[in-house]
Amino acid sequence: MPVLRQDLLTGEWVIIATERARRPETFAGKKEEERSIPPARVANCPFCPGNEDMTPPAVLVYDERATPPGTGVSGKHGGEGGTAAVADGWTVRVIPNKFPALERGVHGEGAVLGDRCGDLFRSYQGYGVHEVIIETPDHNRHFADLEEHELGLVLKSFEDRIVALSRDQRLKYVQVFRNHQREAGASIEHPHCQLIALPYIPPLLEKEYRRAHDYYLAEGRCLLCSLLEEEERIGDRIVLQNDYFTAFIPFAAPLPFSAWIVPREHYSSLEVSAEGWEKKLAPILGGFLERLSKKLGDPPYNMYLHSSPLRSEAMPYFHWHLEIIPKLTIVAGWELATGTYINVSLPEEAAGYLKVPEGEKVETRV
Amino acid sequence: MPVLRQDLLTGEWVIIATERARRPETFAGKKEEERSIPPARVANCPFCPGNEDMTPPAVLVYDERATPPGTGVSGKHGGEGGTAAVADGWTVRVIPNKFPALERGVHGEGAVLGDRCGDLFRSYQGYGVHEVIIETPDHNRHFADLEEHELGLVLKSFEDRIVALSRDQRLKYVQVFRNHQREAGASIEHPHCQLIALPYIPPLLEKEYRRAHDYYLAEGRCLLCSLLEEEERIGDRIVLQNDYFTAFIPFAAPLPFSAWIVPREHYSSLEVSAEGWEKKLAPILGGFLERLSKKLGDPPYNMYLHSSPLRSEAMPYFHWHLEIIPKLTIVAGWELATGTYINVSLPEEAAGYLKVPEGEKVETRV
Numbered sequence: 153m154p155v156l157r158q159d160l161l162t163g164e165w166v167i168i169a170t171e172r173a174r175r176p177e178t179f180a181g182k183k184e185e186e187r188s189i190p191p192a193r194v195a196n197c198p199f200c201p202g203n204e205d206m207t208p209p210a211v212l213v214y215d216e217r218a219t220p221p222g223t224g225v226s227g228k229h230g231g232e233g234g235t236a237a238v239a240d241g242w243t244v245r246v247i248p249n250k251f252p253a254l255e256r257g258v259h260g261e262g263a264v265l266g267d268r269c270g271d272l273f274r275s276y277q278g279y280g281v282h283e284v285i286i287e288t289p290d291h292n293r294h295f296a297d298l299e300e301h302e303l304g305l306v307l308k309s310f311e312d313r314i315v316a317l318s319r320d321q322r323l324k325y326v327q328v329f330r331n332h333q334r335e336a337g338a339s340i341e342h343p344h345c346q347l348i349a350l351p352y353i354p355p356l357l358e359k360e361y362r363r364a365h366d367y368y369l370a371e372g373r374c375l376l377c378s379l380l381e382e383e384e385r386i387g388d389r390i391v392l393q394n395d396y397f398t399a400f401i402p403f404a405a406p407l408p409f410s411a412w413i414v415p416r417e418h419y420s421s422l423e424v425s426a427e428g429w430e431k432k433l434a435p436i437l438g439g440f441l442e443r444l445s446k447k448l449g450d451p452p453y454n455m456y457l458h459s460s461p462l463r464s465e466a467m468p469y470f471h472w473h474l475e476i477i478p479k480l481t482i483v484a485g486w487e488l489a490t491g492t493y494i495n496v497s498l499p500e501e502a503a504g505y506l507k508v509p510e511g512e513k514v515e516t517r518v
Numbered sequence: 519m520p521v522l523r524q525d526l527l528t529g530e531w532v533i534i535a536t537e538r539a540r541r542p543e544t545f546a547g548k549k550e551e552e553r554s555i556p557p558a559r560v561a562n563c564p565f566c567p568g569n570e571d572m573t574p575p576a577v578l579v580y581d582e583r584a585t586p587p588g589t590g591v592s593g594k595h596g597g598e599g600g601t602a603a604v605a606d607g608w609t610v611r612v613i614p615n616k617f618p619a620l621e622r623g624v625h626g627e628g629a630v631l632g633d634r635c636g637d638l639f640r641s642y643q644g645y646g647v648h649e650v651i652i653e654t655p656d657h658n659r660h661f662a663d664l665e666e667h668e669l670g671l672v673l674k675s676f677e678d679r680i681v682a683l684s685r686d687q688r689l690k691y692v693q694v695f696r697n698h699q700r701e702a703g704a705s706i707e708h709p710h711c712q713l714i715a716l717p718y719i720p721p722l723l724e725k726e727y728r729r730a731h732d733y734y735l736a737e738g739r740c741l742l743c744s745l746l747e748e749e750e751r752i753g754d755r756i757v758l759q760n761d762y763f764t765a766f767i768p769f770a771a772p773l774p775f776s777a778w779i780v781p782r783e784h785y786s787s788l789e790v791s792a793e794g795w796e797k798k799l800a801p802i803l804g805g806f807l808e809r810l811s812k813k814l815g816d817p818p819y820n821m822y823l824h825s826s827p828l829r830s831e832a833m834p835y836f837h838w839h840l841e842i843i844p845k846l847t848i849v850a851g852w853e854l855a856t857g858t859y860i861n862v863s864l865p866e867e868a869a870g871y872l873k874v875p876e877g878e879k880v881e882t883r884v
Contacts, residue, residue, distance in 0.1 A: 153623045154644030164721055167644055172617040251538040253860045257519045273747045273769045278520030278533055300552075304658030329851030336849025346851070354856030355530055382638045403639045456855035477854055484703025485695030485712075486619075488843055489822035494619045 157404035160379055161360050166404045167494040174496050176505030179408055179480045181449035190292045190341060198250075199342035201242070201289045211283065212246035212312055214305050244305050245286040246313055253348055254280025279322060280350040285309055291342050294450075295332065296441035300434040306345065307430035307437070309458065311422040313347060318423075318462040323349045325357060329456040334453035336479045353461060360458060361470060368469035376471035380414050389503040392439050397433035399440040401503040408481060408497035409448065409506070412438055413474040420460040420467035437474065443506045444478060452479040523770035526745055527726050532770045533860040540862050542871030545774055545846045547815035556658045556707060564616075565708035567608070567655045577649065578678055580614035580671050610671050614677055619692040619714055620646025622686075645688060647715040651675055654871050661698065661815075662807035666800040672711065673796035673803070676823065677788040679713060684789075684828040689715045691723060695822040702818035702845045719827060726824060727836060734835035737786040741836035746780050758805050762798035765806040767869040774816065774847060774863035775872070777802055778842040786826040803840065809872045810844060818845040829858035 155168045198206035257277050287306045288298060295303070314326045330336035330345040338344075353361070367375040383389055383400050390400045391411065399413045413436055419425040444451065459472040480497075487493055521534045564572035623643050653672045654664060661669070680692045696711040697703035704710075720725070733741040749755055749766050756766045757777065765779045779802055785791040810817065825838040846863075853859055 153659075154618070154620050154646075158640045158646045160638070165718065167619050171621070172619065192594065246783045251531050252520070253535045253538065254520050255537065272526070272744055273771075274524045276522045278522045279522070327852065327855050329855050331850045335848070337848040348852065352531065354858055356857035358854065359857075379637055399538070423764075454851035454854050456851050475855070482701070482703040483668045484697045485820035485822050486693065486714065488820050489693050489695050489722065489824070489841070491722035491725075492720055 155425070156422060159404040159406065160375060161363060162356070162365055163359070164404075164406075164492055167357065168404075168498060169494050169496050170498070171472050172496050173498055173501075174408075176409075176447075176497065176501050179191070179201055179451070179478075179497065180446055181451050192290050192292050194291050194342070197291055197340070197342050199245075199284075199286045199340060199344060200291050201346050204245075207284075208248040208250060210242075210245050210247050211316070212244075212309060213242045213270040214309065215241055215245040216243040216305070228303065238418075242289065243302065244288070244309050246309055247284050247286065248348070249282040250283050252280075252282035254278045254282055254350070256281065261411055279351045281317060281320075281347075283313065283347050285313075285345040287343045287345065290438070293490035294441075294445070295330065296438060296445045296450075298438065300431070300438060303434040303438050304430040307433055309347075310347070311425075311430070313420075315423055315463070316481065317349045323462055324350055325350045325353050325461055326459075327456065331452075331454055333450075336454050337353060343497065349462075357458060357461075361460075364469045364471070374469055374471050376473065377415060377418050380416065380471075382437065391443065391503050391506045392436060394432065394436055396429070397436040399436050401499040401506075403499060405497075405499045405502070406493035407477055407483075407495055409444065409502045410475065410477045413440065413476070414471065415473075418468075418471055418472045420464065421472050422457075422459060424466040425472075440476065440506075447506055448478065448480070453477060454479065465474075522597060524757055525768070525770040525772065526720070527729060528637070529725070529729055530770075530772075530858055532772050532858065534770075534864060535860050535862050536864070538862050538869075540774075542775075542813075542863065542867050545814055545817070545844075545863065548854055551815060556699075558656050558658050560657045560708070561722075562859060563657055563708050565585075565611075565652045565706060566657050570611075571703050573650075574614040576611050576613050577682070578610075578675060579608045580610040580675065581607055582609040582671070593614075608655065609668065610675050611656070612675055613650050613652065615648040615650050615712065618646075618648035618718070620644045620648055622647065627676075647683060647686075647689065647713075649679065650678075651711040653709045653711065660807075660811070661696065661809045662804060662816075663807060664804065666797070666804060669800040669804050670796040673799055676711075676713070677740045677791075677796070680787075680828070681789055683715045686715070688717055689828055691716045691719050691827055692825075693720060693822065695819055695820065697818075698880075699816075699845075702820050704818075715828075722826075723824060727826075730835045730837070740784050740835055740837050742780060742839065743784050746782065746837075754866040757809065757869050757872045758802060760798065760802055762795070762820035763802040765802050767865040767872075769865060770861035771861055771863075771865045771868070773843055773849075773861055773863055775808065775810065775868045776841065776843045779806065779842070780837065784837055786830065786836045787838050788825060789824075790832040806842065806872075810842075814844065814846070819828050819843060820845070860876065 154170050156165045157168055158165055193200050197203060257279055285306060287295060288302060310328050317326055319322055326347055326349045328345060328347045364375045380398060383396065389403065390398060392399050397413055397415055399411055401409065401411050415425065422429065439443055444453065452478055455474060455476045457472065460467050460470045520536050522531045523534055524531055559566050563569060623645055643676060653661060654668060676694050683689055683692055692713055692715045693820055694711060694713045730741045746764060750764065755769065756764060758765050763779055763781055765777055767775065767777050781791065788795065810819065821840060821842045823838065823840055826833050826836045
């Protein structure tokens with residue numbers, strides 16, 4: 153029988169469609185040997201080294217080679233291992249988006265625009281910042297291929313940019329996200345993340361803050377701390393973890409293999425997390441993405457960060473997390489009409505499939 | 519400069535990305551002559567005439583030939599024109615979905631299931647109904663290809679099924695939707711709509727009811743009546759209309775060419791609409807889809823109905839409408855993360871492009 157499960161963070165009901173459920177292996181895409189790998193450098197790629205003048209000037213650059221070991225965020229692993237990723241003076245490069253969805257405008261904050269509005273409609277100047285995080289000089293190395301210390305640098309750049317942008321009092325939230333492959337919305341092949349800084353709190357975040365706050369008032373603790381404790385106690389849906397982070401397919405996952413990665417200690421944002429969080433997260437995020445890629449044939453996916461508002465001190469009720477949504481099915485009329493999801497994969501089975509090392513037999517269906 | 523526009527029905531802010539805006543014609547897909555047309559009958563298609571035993575028994579059948587003109591909903595045009603669509607005793611056929619997302623179960627209503635829930639999570643029996651509306655016996659005639667009287671019959675079947683399902687007091691809402699083409703989620707090629715009857719009100723509908731109710735309490739009238747009046751007064755975003763229905767690209771359209779079709783008189787549901795509403799809607803819906811198909815190369819799209827809850831009498835504050843969302847861009851990390859949209863097409867330009875008859879020059883950019 154089909155089952156309704158409630159997503160505790162958003163309050164929404166997800167239909168787990170047992171009658172049309174598919175076994176985990178049926179979601180697998182192309183095999184590794186069938187996939188084409190682009191070259192390491194592409195002459196006309198605006199994100200490849202040597203083409204820096206094709207983009208606006210960088211707002212942040214990490215250069216692993218320039219930092220002696222032990223003196224900075226990127227220094228710790230400087231010179232070790234990933235020298236292939238160091239080229240032309242940068243390891244990670246953050247630039248303004250050349251075609252921004254939002255930008256800092258010439259009008260004042262919240263300028264009301266009368267464009268074809270009439271009396272009823274409202275239109276405002278779209279104030280904001282849109283940046284691109286170029287993860288590596290190498291055109292052909294995916295996020296999941298990066299060494300841990302390289303992945304850590306990319307993660308650290310999120311925090312550095314959030315801290316820098318939080319100085320602009322007009323900005324309320326920074327949304328960091330990543331689109332992997334064209335089918336998931338990546339219009340440029342060279343591996344990159346994006347961030348958009350907004351003058352308002354996005355509605356999904358507002359919903360999560362509200363529910364987390366209600367739970368905190370009722371129970372005196374953080375909802376995601378409770379949820380994570382329960383997921384760890386049950387264990388079925390955990391994919392992998394270390395002492396600091398847990399990656400799991402949540403109880404009410406809206407889509408097949410959609411996952412959360414959550415810090416095991418309570419932190420409301422990257423900025424208030426314990427120093428070095430990115431080095432602890434890198435093996436879990438990298439490990440999860442590597443399993444996703446190997447077990448499901450490098451599927452397209454979207455990844456994003458949910459964090460507390462800009463400039464918020466440590467908040468006792470909100471708990472930052474990453475969400476990873478592989479694009480394995482088509483979001484269609486039902487989802488657009490209702491704002492809810494039908495998941496054709498059982499979260500326990502999806503987790504079990506990713507959990508077991510390759511080659512071993514998986515048997516989770518009950 | 520990018521602009522923020524508020525969707526009055528949902529309250530969400532849409533970013534109209536002027537810096538990355540694309541001209542209407544750049545969204546066009548394949549030309550008519552490049553598209554392959556399947557045959558009228560497909561031997562192993564479960565929805566083709568002669569294969570009725572491949573599906574569960576029908577819950578509703580219209581047979582145009584069986585009804586003499588003037589005696590029933592389907593009789594008016596019986597024998598005229600669309601005889602190609604009449605075959606093997608049915609014109610429209612509604613059947614239970616063989617692989618339902620929800621079904622009427624063996625457990626009692628709202629039975630709590632303890633499946634891997636622990637103390638925190640909640641899981642219920644997924645009570646509901648999932649049906650398929652086979653729109654025509656012809657495998658190769660799209661929704662936009664149907665004659666007006668055939669399209670009217672399909673629309674009428676929505677009302678008939680909603681009325682029948684409303685007798686089940688456990689059901690609260692019926693969501694009717696349509697996925698056009700595989701890219702928009704249609705897993706079976708034969709033209710069909712679907713409906714899912716739910717034991718709860720979906721969150722997007724709840725949000726629309728709330729906002730419409732708030733507006734009604736403040737202003738003493740229906741929000742969508744006000745909105746439609748304003749859109750008609752401004753005129754730029756209207757694509758086509760007759761005395762009963764208006765099709766337009768709304769002020770804060772979330773995605774390129776996403777449209778609403780709204781009855782010009784206030785009705786809260788199909789069931790309370792004036793007799794014959796489907797015959798008035800058919801030319802506007804058919805005309806809109808035909809323009810979409812011709813001007814944009816038959817793009818995939820999703821369509822859905824937003825109506826009042828089951829068994830509600832005429833409601834003064836909610837106004838039923840159809841939404842049509844062509845799949846012309848990829849919904850990616852940003853939209854999943856925030857629950858908001860970036861529209862890379864100006865609603866006025868999209869409407870202007872669809873409004874002008876083919877062959878005439880379009881000039882709307884300001």
